[in-house]
Amino acid sequence: MEEQHKRLQSGAELHRKEGSKFLKDYQIECEECDEVSYVASYKKPKHCPICGSQVESEEVENVDV
Numbered sequence: 001m002e003e004q005h006k007r008l009q010s011g012a013e014l015h016r017k018e019g020s021k022f023l024k025d026y027q028i029e030c031e032e033c034d035e036v037s038y039v040a041s042y043k044k045p046k047h048c049p050i051c052g053s054q055v056e057s058e059e060v061e062n063v064d065v
Contacts, residue, residue: 030053
C-alpha cells in the first residue's frame, strides 16, 4: 500500500488526496458569447472556454454531439 504522506528533501511532508480522479462532462451556456460548450474537466469550470467570462456550469451524464 502506498504511503499517504511523503517527506520532501527539505523535511516537509507532502500530503496526497485520497480517492481517484475522473474527468466529468460539463455543459456551459455562456450569456456573453451566446454559445453552448461541453467541457471534460476534473473540477467544475468557472469560466467560458471561448470568451473567458464567468459562468455557471452543469454536470451532464451523456453528451450528444
